[in-house]
Amino acid sequence: xxxxxxxxxxxxxxxxxxxxxxxxxxxxxxxxxxxxxxxxxxxxxxxxxxxxxxxxxxxxxxxxxxxxxxxxxxxxxxxxxxxxxxxxxxxxxxxxxxxxxxxxxxxxxxxxxxxxxxxxxxxxxxxxxxxxxxxxxxxxxxxxxxxxxxxxxxxxxxxxxxxxxxxxxxxxxxxxxxxxx
Numbered sequence: 610x611x612x613x614x615x616x617x618x619x620x621x622x623x624x625x626x627x628x629x630x631x632x633x634x635x636x637x638x639x640x641x642x643x644x645x646x647x648x649x650x651x652x653x654x655x656x657x658x659x660x661x662x663x664x665x666x667x668x669x670x671x672x673x674x675x676x677x678x679x680x681x682x683x684x685x686x687x688x689x690x691x692x693x694x695x696x697x698x699x700x701x702x703x704x705x706x707x708x709x710x711x712x713x714x715x716x717x718x719x720x721x722x723x724x725x726x727x728x729x730x731x732x733x734x735x736x737x738x739x740x741x742x743x744x745x746x747x748x749x750x751x752x753x754x755x756x757x758x759x760x761x762x763x764x765x766x767x768x769x770x771x772x773x774x775x776x777x778x779x780x781x782x783x784x785x786x787x788x789x790x
Contacts, residue, residue, distance in 0.1 A: 611662040614646065618666025620760040621738060621768050626674060628756050629736035629772030633675030636696060638734035638748040639667055640681040640688075641715035645741025646764035652683065660714030663740065663763060664722060679732050680719035681745055682712040690732045690748060691716045694725040702727045715740075735773055741766035752776055 622637075631637060641663055643656040664680070671678050677696035682689045686705055689712070694702075705728045707716035720726045736756075737745040740763050746753060749771055756770040775789050 611658065614659060614662040614764055615666040615669075617760065617763045618663045619670050621758055621763060621770070622667045622670040624758050624760050625736055625738055625756060625770045625772070626670060626676065628758075628770075631674070631676050631736055634677070635735040636677045636679050636692070636732065637667075637671060638679040638681055638690065638732060638737040638745050639715070640737070640739050640741075640743030640745040641713070642683075642741030642743055642766060643714045645766035648765035651741060651743070655709045655714045657709050657714045657717065659764065660709075660718045664715060664718040667738070668719075668722065678719065679734055679748065680716045681743060681748060682707050682716035682728075683743075685710075686712045686716070686728075687730070688744075688747065689716075689728045689730055691719045691723070691726055691728055692732065693723050694727045697727065697729055697732065700727075700729045700732070703730055704728075737771050739769045739771075742769075746771070749773060 642651045643659040644654040680691040733750040739745045750773040753771045761768045
């Protein structure tokens with residue numbers, strides 16, 4: 610079961626990295642409900658082993674490409690973000706350590722796997738994956754563009770995703786850089 614979750618997480622991550630054209634040093638935010646992955650209602654069956662497997666699949670892909678993972682905690686920590694310190698050198702750090710029932714199993718897995726984890730209240734990620742309807746939108750740069758993934762399930766959870774693009778300014782007379790789209 611865990612190897613299947615790792616593979617599903619890797620596939621979804623590769624797809625959003627490719628679709629969003631993420632580059633080294635950029636940030637992917639992930640919200641993950643291990644309860645939903647197990648087929649339960651969000652927040653009712655936090656499962657550290659399931660979260661570790663999904664984290665492993667996502668982190669394998671991102672680490673290989675030099676992309677930072679920002680793990681969204683659950684509502685009990687106001688959806689704070691766990692991230693490597695070097696990804697957010699100028700952010701205000703908050704003092705909290707996530708646990709499966711206070712922060713969520715995915716945030717906890719990230720905290721224990723990262724070399725130098727910190728928690729921040731907010732981040733502006735370049736793309737995101739939402740596993741099980743955790744509402745990651747508050748942590749994505751403007752302008753977010755929905756991405757329909759072919760790999761849209763991890764376990765029993767529905768997976769949605771988004772990439773970002775720069776805002777259009779200047780109206781109809783402006784010329785836009787196609788490479789930034």
